[in-house]
Amino acid sequence: MRPLDPRLLRYAAATRATLATGALVTVLQTAAVVAFAWLVTRLVVRAIAGAPFAELSALVAGLVLVVIVRGVLLWLAESVAARGGATVVGQLREQLVDAFGRLGPQGLAGRSSADLTLVAGRGMDALDGYFAKYLPQLIGTAVAMPLLVLVIGWQDLTSGIILVLTLPLIPVFMVLVGWATQAAQKRQWAALSTLSRGFLDVVAGLPTLTLFGRQHRQEARIRQRSEEYRARTMKVLRMSFLSGFVLELAASLSVALIAVAIGLRLLGGSLDLSVGLFVLLLAPEAFLPLRNVGASYHAATEGMEAASKAFEVLDAAQDVVPEPAARAEATGLVFSEVAVSYDGRAVVGPFSAAVRPGTLAVLSAPSGAGKSSLVAAALGFVAHSGTIAAAGRADAVGRREAIAWAGQKPGLHAGTIAKNVALGDPAPDRALVVASLRAAAASELDPDLPVGVGGAGLSGGQAQRVVVARALYRLRARSCRVLILDEPTSALDAATERALLTSLRAVADDGMAVLVVSHREAVVAAADDVLTVGVLSDVRL
DSSP states (O other): OOTTOHHHHHHOTHHHHHHHHHHHHHHHHHHHHHHHHHHHHHHHHHHHTTOOHHHHHHHHHHHHHHHHHHHHHHHHHHHHHHHHHHHHHHHHHHHHHHHHHHHHHHHTTTSOHHHHHHIIIIIHHHHHHIIIIIHHHHHHHHHHHHHHHHHHHHHOHHHHHHHHHHTTHHHHHHHHHHHHHHHHHHHHHHHHHHHHHHHHHHHHTHHHHHHTTOTTHHHHHHHHHHHHHHHHHHHHHHHHHHHHHHHHHHHHHHHHHHHHHHHHHHHHTSSOHHHHHHHHHHHHHHHHHHHHHHHHHHHHHHHHHHHHHHHHHHHHHHTOOOOOOOOTTOOSEEEEEEEEEETTEEEEEEEEEEEOTTOEEEEOOOTTSSHHHHHHHHTTSSOOEEEEEETTBOSHHHHHHHEEEEOSSOOOOSEEHHHHHTTTOSSOOHHHHHHHHHHTTOTTSOTTOEEOGGGTTSOHHHHHHHHHHHHHHHHHHTTOSEEEEESTTTTOOHHHHHHHHHHHHHHHHTTOEEEEEOOOHHHHHHOSEEEOTTSOOOOOO
16 A cells, blocks of 8 residues: 555545644644744744843743643544544445445455455444554655755755755665565455464354364464464564654654755854754754654554555455346346356356235245345346346346345344344334234344354354344334345244244235245245246246
8 A cells, every 4th residue: 555545535535634633733733833933943043142031031932832822732633643543434435334334245255254354344444543643644744844955954054965965865665675575564454364363263163163172282383373473563563663763763864964055154254153053953853853753654554554454445345336127017026047156166146036016925935046046136236147037127236225135044143132133223113023923923022132153152053043033023113125035934933934934915005026946845835926947937926
């Protein structure tokens, strides 16, 4: 990532305001620095000349006032950087999560979920260092340094020339050190990604490993990855200290060169003391922003690396082309010549069918025929040919907005049943939660009952009904027009299955298009239409 990637301005609008406010504060800070140097110079020169205390007191009062102003501006600069950084990081994380949704599982198939989680979590948090430390110094280098060089050159042309000749030495050292640091940071990030993926794999497979008594064998692997990450982190820190030393040395030698030139001219009488002292006080301030950029670069490298990874995802999401619009008369769920392929191998299709509003349709086929692939295509989770429309929308995002869906896997998280049913609703409707559970034949479940990750604490049938209740809640809360359930009764007994089918019939009678993926006889018998994969269905309207 470049020092200021233009994509940051595109994906996080608050960056512009942060840069503009930071530049304004930097100009005020530069003015305060010049005023401080001028007051100190006047105070020293007049004191040497024997000026009375009454005359010096006004300069002392002005100096105190400037020091206070500098302190306030320093606090303001840190506050602007912190607040602006938090806003930008929030916007960037929001854009990133939105990109995950637009890309869907198919678009993210080539990326590790652990890496994406790392970028969206720790990576975005690491950008705080970029905005709090690196970006203010970058603004100072672009704004304060040229102003100070102009002031010094205006007061003493010789010192200005020396400053212009020596200043480029620091960027040269910064580039050389930056290349090495960037390479080390990439290796550190790769080590952290490997550690995250390895830990995630171990956690996912822990029940199986424990079952066969192999859980302890993974300790050495995780310990080795952790040690590798520790070693790379220490290497980056060593490089940070060494580069800081190099930059400080270069800046100190440059200031010393200016000081020697001023001292020789003062001894020769060709330079006035007031000019020489004023320039000598400003010279270190001219080098300070550039030195700080080099020192703070290391604190920002992790965030910059994470931002570059985030921009890759955001750029990929920008390339997602919306699917063509559906026909105006298609108000239910319509499949038109839909085919799904994985790695160039066709798994289902071409498939054409329509589920009209007020219809309860069942998609029935043997296992492996591609039923779940068609559902995933309807949700925009896999790439497909042909056209799929839901409630008149053929684009993936529009279809997802129009569809309430429950898959085969429960996908429950730790929390109460009510929170799982109302997942994604910022203001859950308690009455609708209870009604959804009742419609899902799960009225015996207490909405306040806590469950663990994956539905721990519930039986398979109970977890399945909670997921169906979630789909029914979304159907009503978001006014969806299409309901898709994938094997919703596979873990239910006959009586509970009949109760759920009665509820689904009521949903269809309310004008919704209901599609159930199932091969159970009771579900097929309750359907208005039975859709068969690979056959153009004759659907009753």
